[in-house]
Amino acid sequence: MKGFISRRHAALSIASAGLTPMVHAWSPQADSAVKRLPILTYHRFSNTATDSMTVRTSLFRAHLRLIERLKCNVIPLQDWVDFRCGKGTAIPERSVILTADDGHRSQFEVMAPILASHGWKMTLFIYPSAISNARYAMTWAQVHEMTRSRQYALGSHTYWHPNLIREQGHMSLANYRQFVTKQLTWSKDELQQRCGQPVSLLAWPFGLCDGDLMGQAAECGYQAAYALGNRPTTANDALYAEPRYLMVDSFSEQRLEALLTSILNG
Template structure:
């Protein structure tokens, strides 16, 4: 029986208390009916957070490698893989002409995205300007050793210091072939050009100078007198000369016996004198040509001396370049058979630097 039935049953018994009890029970049920503990008061809804629009991604346009091209110039943006020899081969046809690009872009770092200018045509072949003209210094060495007593001998440490100075200060060692093109107004040469020559034919040119020069990326021209080659332990031999030649070094004549071409010997008449000069110049050339398979056209006069008769015979023999030991550089208008050279006799670096003047100031305004 339910609670209400029991309460009513008691009410039938006349107990007024139960009337109040039933009324109280209904009131309690009524109040409980309005209180639902199983349901929580809903939380107020959160307003959605407005999101800011993300910035649009702008794609960078690729840099055009070739900006401009004409018959005279190329303007280019450097890309990965671009270097001076590669660019020289592509635009100038010869990787050895990388110096043309470097000279045209002085004080510019050759790195990716850098804009450079590449001249396509030869300009200013003689190195002339309103302030003066270009000159090419030619250095001459003789022999090398760890320690030296003679001024004609250069210590190893001194020679290395001098070559390092050339490398670190932007000098370019050029061949006599390039120098001849400059002298004949066919080709320009780098602004800081220098020529290195080594006289006589001592073996130390092979043992000492050769590896040092190669280490700096330089070459040289060896002027040998043929009677001395292969003549003993201090003399260079033909196999060593062939090896050096295969590495880009050049070989010229220093005559047959290293005699003074400008002086007659005691008791020598004019005819004998001329015959001796011809032999010294022609036979030495023939020997070198045969031994090295070349046409020898470069000559260094023993003791740096010559006269007009000697120069005429040189020309007749087929020599195109002749060197004295008169100090100074060589402009394009110098006589190719009477060029100047500086003997490297002093060992301090300041004396060496003084020989490297590549521009002769002279107002042409």
């Protein structure tokens, strides 16, 4: 998860992605209520930061205490999607959204007990090929246990987490589009079947996408999709490439406080 979506990609409009106006509707009143909203993305947790994607458990606890101290409202990602789709969902001031990618086992063993004490909702973006398969990943039983509580919503992270931009150069356009469709639909279908809840949100592997991929996500029935980017999301961002902040261990409590304060008070 080292890549970041470029500003050029993030700036691609729904129209340029070849999408219909079924999404991306908001009223001027709603737009004035929440202008900039931070979406935080975590991956792995451990007592020591053994790699770039691991956040120390103590730092994660500090992040959550900070969010509480700043009187943020942690809202489900789906509420923001509904707001952006013009469903009249109210987004409170000082809202923050939590997500976690890749289905790492430490999300069940470390993150979930800590988050439970706050009761905040989070969306888990999972690629099914790893679950009950890769040594570092959760089992399906653990995924069930998390999602059964309704504290966690499930999103797709494709089927096996390919770098979709790099794959473009390895096959014909027709084969590439078929490959992408399989990655998007297999994941959505398996998550829905195994966990019995609708899956309509997608996180791009490595945060990488382009206009064509955004169009395919819409064609495959996704409501919205998420990239990575060092900025808050706004109602003006392409709904299929909303930026999320990558939470790594160098994101100290002080750094997060400065970031949240500037966004929430800005």
